Amino acid sequence: MIALKGQIKQVQHLSGKLCKPTGGKSDHYTVKPLHFAVKTHAFSMPIKYYNLPDTVNGETTETINGTKSFDNPSALTGKVINGIMLYSLPDGTCDVIEIADGVVSVEKKCGYAVIDGDTPITAIIKSGDSRVASGFFAIGYTKTTFNDLIEPQATNVYCNRLSVSKQKTLTAVTETAIYINSSQALYIVLPTGTCDEDSESVVEWLNNHKIEIIYPIAELSTTSNLDNEEEILCLM
Structure with missing residues (x-):
């Protein structure tokens, strides 16, 4: 308060x-x-x-x-x-x-955020990693990245450049999309070859492709039941 x-x-x-x-x-x-x-x-x-x-x-x-x-x-x-x-x-x-x-x-009830090269990246999960679908890599952000917490597993989202995945696990996301897991971490899932999969290249790509999202704000009482996979992905 x-x-x-x-x-x-x-x-x-x-x-x-x-x-x-x-x-x-x-x-x-x-x-x-x-x-x-x-x-x-x-x-x-x-x-x-x-x-x-x-x-x-x-x-x-x-x-x-x-x-x-x-x-x-x-x-x-x-x-x-x-x-x-x-x-x-x-x-x-x-x-x-x-x-x-x-x-x-x-x-x-609605949060707004811009994701660009200045947004702190939590993890880059590279192509070939078992935690992403074949042919894709992911840029990850923890739930505390944004001013307002995102509702867990949210799909009720506007995004200016990408679709919003309705999949329940990151490994199932086989499209260019925004994905939000049960621990409120957000991932930008991109096809292999979009850019070099290192921090410098990802920052440059994001500065040239700023991503805007409008999303549901999580209730303060919201709690998540984390399975091992989701918890590991969030904390990387």
Whole structure:
């Protein structure tokens, strides 16, 4: 839980008390600039809500010309309300702003991340390793890589360049895809020959092919039953 100043508090969401401006008739609600801290960054943000409905749902729009590939990524955009980015997921799960009894609440259910050469790599599992399918290698990231934890074995994910694998084990992924295991580790699975399978080449490839994902945020109470294979892959 993050301690916040003023009239905003956070329990999986932000909320702030609205009041009508004095003088004259108006159905516009405003909140004075509020000061609060998010992680290590302190800042103030004026929040103004003009004629919004009681509930505003996030929405992700994916646009692309042609077929999605390494070199032909889609564009992922969300809905911005007063500087707050709201996303949705392929199954309709979405971030939500609610206004009830003058209180504004923001509930985030969707995480967003960009994976590039600066993203810390946990492991490179090379072609020929028994832990990947024949003809593929994998770039691995632990669950703590991203600001918000990914739901275990998530397939309800948007990705701008790759498909999202529905396989239950990394060894079964025989496509160019994003794969997320039961311990919330994420793998980028690429065909052998995409680049040299060393850190320098992988970093260069990722800098030229930045990968964006929008994913379901794991519940804080989520626990995973790890089998030996998944645990080893996560900790490499």
